[in-house]
Amino acid sequence: MPDGSKMHFFRTLARTRKRVRQRATRFSLLVVVLLFGLFLEAYMHNFNLVYITLFFIFATAFSAGAFGLLNIGRLEVTFDHCERLFAGLEGRCFFRIVNPADTTAWAIRLHCDERVVEVGRIDAHRTVRAALNITPQKRGQLRCASCSLQSLFPLSTVRFVLAFDRCLDTLVYPKPEGEALQAFLMRQKSAFGDEKDFDGLRSYSGAESLSRIHWPSVAKGEPAVKSFEYEGRMEKLEFDFYRAGENDEARLSQLCLWVLECERLGEPFAIRMPQKRLYSEREGIDAILETLALY
Amino acid sequence: MRFLKRLHSTEPTALRMLDLAYLVILLPLLLIIKLPMLLYTLLVFALLFMGKKPTMATQVTVALVGLVAIYLSLYGAFNFTGLSRLSLFVELLVYLLILAVTLQRLTRQINFYLIVSPILLMALSLFFFHSITMLLYVVFEIFILLWLILAWRMQGSFRETLRMAALYFVASLPWVILLFIFFPRISFEHASYGFRGDTVRRMGHDGTMYLDNKALLVPSNRIVMEVGFEGKKIPPDSALYFRGSVLYTDKKNHWEPLPEKVLKGHKPDYQTVNDFIVYKVTLYPTQKRWLYLLDLPFEAPEGASIDADFVTTLKKKIEEPQHYEATSVLKYRYGKKLLPEVREAATRFDPSRNPRSYALAQTIAEHYPDISKRADAVTAFFREQNLTYSLRPEPLDLNHTTDSFLLDKRTGYCVHFAAAFVTFARMAGIPARVVTGYKGDAVNSVENYLIVKERDAHAWAEILVDGSWRRIETTAFAKTIAEDTRRLLLGDSRGSKERTFLEKVDLYLMYAKYQVETWILHYSHFRQMQLLDEIKKSPTFLLKFLAVLLAVILLSIAVVLYLRRPPCSDRVLCMMRPMIEALRKKGCVRREGETMHAFLTRCHGELSSSCGIEMIDRLYESIRYGGEISEKRGKELREAIRRCVREIK
Secondary structure, eight states: OOHHHHHHHHHHHHHHHHHEEEEEOHHHHHHHHHHHHHHHHHHHHTOHHHHHHHHHHHHHHHHHHHHHHHHHTTOEEEEEEEOOEETTSOEEEEEEEEEOSSSOEEEEEEEETTEEEEEEEEOTTEEEEEEEEEOOSSSEEEEOSOEEEEEOTTTSSEEEEEEOSSOOEEEEEOOOOSSOHHHHHHHOTTOOSOTTOEEEEEEOOSOSOGGGEEHHHHHHTOOEEEEEHHHHTOOOEEEETTTSOSSHHHHHHHHHHHHHHHHHHTOOEEEEOSSOEEEHHHHOHHHHHHHHHHO | OHHHHHHHOOOOOHHHHHHHHHHHHHHHHHTTSOHHHHHHHHHHHHHHHHTOOOOHHHHHHHHHHHHHHHHHHHTTOOOOSTTHHHHHHHHHHHHHHHHHHHHHHHTTOOOHHHHHHHHHHHHHHTTTOOSHHHHHHHHHHHHHHHHHHHHHHHOOOHHHHHHHHHHHHHHHHHHHHHHHHHSOOOSSOOOOTTOOOOOOOOOSOOSOEEOSGGGOOOOOOOEEEEEEESSSSOOOGGGOEEEEEEEEEEOSSEEEEOOHHHHTTOOOOEEEEEEEEEEEEEEOOOSSOEEOEESSBSSOOTTOEEOTTOOEEOSSOOOSOEEEEEEEEEEEEEOSSOOHHHHHHHHOOOTTTSHHHHHHHHHHHHHOOSHHHHHHHHHHHHHTTOEEEOSSOOOOOTTSHHHIIIIIIOEEOHHHHHHHHHHHHHHTTOOEEEEEEEEOOGGGEETTEEEEEGGGEEEEEEEEETTEEEEEOGGGGEEEEOHHHHHHHHSSSOOSOOOOHHHHHHHHHHHHHHHHIIIIITOOHHHHHHHHHHHHHOHHHHHHHHHHHHHHHHHHHHHHHHHHSOOOOOHHHHHHHHHHHHHHHTTOOOOTTOOHHHHHHHHHHHOSOOTTHHHHHHHHHHHHTSOOOOHHHHHHHHHHHHHHHHHHO
């Protein structure tokens, strides 16, 4: 074995030791108790087989430190992105975990506060994307206090914790709920045309009401929905913050729902907020949602 | 059929892993647990194989059966005297643990004590066994447990987990060796505390010496004791007399020792002692009390007593292997302060039983008034009698044993020679006695290790000349060895003591076993101190010792580094591995999803030295995609990579 690789091995070990915290688990307590019991059995009666067992347990428990450090210490984690997160609804955030080492990393878990993702093994020179399921409780900025990779490899006696800096940092939008956009439009005087004025067919997106489905098209194998004039040729939509609900959270939830529906329909809209007006064509949907999230 | 289906499945679930652990750990314990408990264990195995989840009623029944099995297993064994309590206690613990584990296992729920119990059962099993087989099995158990823990944690393939377990095991070995050698030990020897011993009784010596057909023993190769001498060589063949009993009284068909009370309380009488020798003996169960020490024992081993005739005994019969350290002196004088009872016994004879021998002895006594010359004359007389050594002699006339052996039959083996010589010497006025024990044979030795077998049982004589006892090898008076005895002793008709290859292998295996027992199974404070003394005394030994330790550590590091890398499954990629590594060290890292061609082209552009990267790329592509998978092409690629890597470095 060349000297260089030996030194490299120990250098890597020393470097990773600084990065990784080690926490004893209840199995380490078991090992201590076991070592003590075996020690008494061996020492009092000079049972060399017990000594050998004792030393093996000690040596493996001792070596677990180095193996655990090398297992997790070289991994690199970066926060990738999150899907749109809404308060009270489950969403996913993605992390990229890179294993630049020549060896496989085993039994890896991604921890973000109380949330845990089982990553499992990461092969040498591979990158995996871990998806963390999150159900935020409230809108606003979502930050994880602590994110880390953890592993109980090899013996479960020590938990190796590799904390990473760029943790989860994203926005949680208000929970989209309230009156459907269609119902809102029905109530609006500005709606153009009559509900009965048939305007044609458009393809079925999966979100439309059953009553709108054009069944003859479904029978032909090309699902379509009926479109009416009042839907297609509406005047520019404008939502008023104060009229959207009874309290701020209800208003934000309602607006969020309408924004998402408008986005799906491709309809431009404007929101009259207390201090300013938001125009979807000018600001963009994401910016509007951000304003709602941070209100 | 459901359980057969389950058996067929190899999915490594946590329960399966635990089952495997229990199977490995329980195997040695199945050898020691009593029949009721064994039946109970089999019952649980049967229930587990059926795979049906037990109802509460089944569980209660199984628990009751278990308790009854424990009761029956220990019934009649409650003996609170002596140290046998510990064995009973440990046995009870094993049974309770088995009961608890089996009940929990039946529920198919894994809890904490189901996880930790294999190691507890393993620790308890170590109370019962102390042999090389168990040593190997313990190492195997440790490996299997380690493998199972890693397999559980890693959730990898069989091959990967096994590789990791091997790696981990090898990495732990240097620590185990260092700790085993240097971890401080306390002085006392391995304690057996009444656990299972060897029940086979060794023959050869039993404190009396028969001259009739009871003495006709077939020489056996069963080992009575193993002796390891300090230093590198064993003493000369002529000094390998292991003293057993000293016999004074001729009872026609056998010889007896003096009553115990005569010699009790009298200490050995050393006049001059020289040439000390220290050795360790492993004595296998003889069901007798004697410890066999080399003539002349200097002191009794710990726990034994030595009488005025240097006979060493224990208080109890030897029912399990004994390991003792002893010191003897090879050059000695003793016998000046002879007890009157001993002198009387050593000179007692009945002239009417052997009148012809008596007449001859008297003639010698008259011719040689000087006792030393008389002794020489007696030995010369025996040499002239044309005696034959035979293990199948004709029966002697037990009313006239000496006359019958010396003057009529003239054939016999050690007991006949010794008995006749002692009687004759006494008749010639020389105090004499018979000593029985074992006579080691240097043929059964390797370096400093000697095996003593049942066939080495021996009797010889001691005569008191000029105030000291002198050993006489009476079988040396035989002029010839009977043909059947020669064949019996040598095993065939070779007529020499030369060993066959297989016999040599057997001897060396025994030697290896002895070394393992000495340095591993019975390694103690004594051995540790001995080792440290040797290290302090001899710089050469220190250097050798350090070199061996260093070699072990380096070897284990090399194995660890070799096993750390996952094995290469793709032959062409394996060839490329040094290239990729060399380029990585130079800062050109292969990106994820990047093809080899794109990677090599990029590196070619980034690096100042091209070192034939294009050619490597071409060769790689032709082997990988061009179907040119010949050995020649592979060799070319390897050679190109070697050249390039060297250049890059």
